[in-house]
Amino acid sequence: MLGHIARRLGSNGLKGISPQQLLPKETHRHLQSSLDTIRPISTVSLWPFSSQPRDFSQPNSSWSPEMQKVYDHYYALCDTDTENGEGKKRPWRKLPSYNRSIKYATGGIHLSKLIQAKARLFTRNVKEQGATFEYVVFVNKEEKRCVCVFQAGRLLEGAPGHVHGGAIATMIDTVTGTLAGFLSGPIMTANLNIDYRSPMPLDSVVLIHSALDRIERRKTYITSKVTSTDESKLYTEATALFVSISVGHLFGSRN
Numbered sequence: 001m002l003g004h005i006a007r008r009l010g011s012n013g014l015k016g017i018s019p020q021q022l023l024p025k026e027t028h029r030h031l032q033s034s035l036d037t038i039r040p041i042s043t044v045s046l047w048p049f050s051s052q053p054r055d056f057s058q059p060n061s062s063w064s065p066e067m068q069k070v071y072d073h074y075y076a077l078c079d080t081d082t083e084n085g086e087g088k089k090r091p092w093r094k095l096p097s098y099n100r101s102i103k104y105a106t107g108g109i110h111l112s113k114l115i116q117a118k119a120r121l122f123t124r125n126v127k128e129q130g131a132t133f134e135y136v137v138f139v140n141k142e143e144k145r146c147v148c149v150f151q152a153g154r155l156l157e158g159a160p161g162h163v164h165g166g167a168i169a170t171m172i173d174t175v176t177g178t179l180a181g182f183l184s185g186p187i188m189t190a191n192l193n194i195d196y197r198s199p200m201p202l203d204s205v206v207l208i209h210s211a212l213d214r215i216e217r218r219k220t221y222i223t224s225k226v227t228s229t230d231e232s233k234l235y236t237e238a239t240a241l242f243v244s245i246s247v248g249h250l251f252g253s254r255n
C-alpha cells in the first residue's frame with residue numbers, strides 16, 4: 001500500500017494530488033462509506049494520514065469516574081474557542097501531551113530525528129490505556145502554577161498494592177519540568193528533592209500541584225505537592241530546580 005502511494009507520488013510530492021488518486025478504488029470506497037456513517041460529508045477529509053499528532057491526555061475508557069470528574073472540573077475553567085472564533089478568556093489551559101518531548105515543538109521534528117528517531121517519552125510509551133501513567137496537565141499562566149490529574153495504573157507497583165516511589169518521582173519531574181519549561185523555555189532537571197508522606201494505592205487518582213517558587217538567572221525553582229483529589233490527604237512533597245539550557249547542551253556543547 002505504501003509502495004503504491006509512493007509510486008503515485010513520484011517526484012512531484014503531494015502537490016495537486018487528491019486522496020482519491022492516491023488510494024485504490026476499493027479502499028477509497030470503503031473509507032468513504034465508513035466516514036459517511038459518522039460525520040456529515042461536508043466535514044469529512046479523506047486524507048488517510050493525520051497531520052495532527054495524538055494527544056495522549058484526552059479522556060479515554062480507562063479513566064475512572066473520579067479522574068473524569070476532576071478533568072471536567074478543570075476543563076470547565078479553561079480557555080475555549082467557539083465556532084465564530086470568539087473564545088472565552090479563562091485562567092486555565094489544558095496542555096496537550098505527545099509521546100515525544102520535542103517532536104511537535106517548532107523545528108522539533110528535525111531535532112527529534114537527529115537525536116533519536118525511535119525515542120518515546122517515558123510516561124507515554126505503554127500501549128495499554130490505564131496500565132501505567134494516565135495524566136493531564138492544566139496550567140494557570142497568571143498564577144504561574146499547574147495541576148496534573150494523575151491516575152496511577154496497576155503496572156506501577158512498588159510496595160505491594162502501592163505506587164512505586166520512582167513512578168511518583170517520574171510524575172513530579174514531568175509536571176514540575178513541564179511548568180518550568182512553560183515559564184522558562186528549554187530546561188533540564190538539576191535537582192529534585194522528594195518527601196514521601198503516605199503510601200499511594202495503585203489505581204489512585206491524585207492531584208500534582210506545582211507552582212513557581214522563584215527564578216534566579218538560569219535557575220527556575222518549583223515546589224510541588226501530591227494530594228488526594230479532595231486535597232484532604234497529602235501523599236508527597238517536593239522541590240525541584242531546573243536550569244535553562246541551549247539546545248546544543250543536548251549534543252554535548254556547553255554553549
Ligand SMILES: CCCCCCCCCCCCCC(=O)SCCNC(=O)CCNC(=O)[C@H](O)C(C)(C)COP(=O)(O)OP(=O)(O)OC[C@H]1O[C@@H](n2cnc3c(N)ncnc32)[C@H](O)[C@@H]1OP(=O)(O)O
Pocket residue numbers: 100101102173174175177178181182185186187188189190191217218219241243244245
Ligand atoms: C520544554 C518542555 C516541554 C516538553 C514537554 C515534555 C514534558 C516532559 C518534561 C520532562 C522534564 C524532565 C526533565 C528531565 O528529566 S532532564 C533529565 C535529568 N537531568 C539531567 O540529566 C541533567 C544533567 N545535568 C546537566 O546537564 C547539567 O548539570 C545542568 C544542565 C543541570 C547544569 O549545567 P550547566 O553547565 O548548564 O550549568 P552550571 O553548572 O553552570 O549551573 C548553572 C547554575 O545552576 C546551579 N546548579 C547546577 N546544578 C545544580 C544542582 N544540582 N543543584 C543546585 N544548583 C545547581 C549552578 O550552581 C549555577 O548556579 P549559579 O552560579 O548561576 O547561581
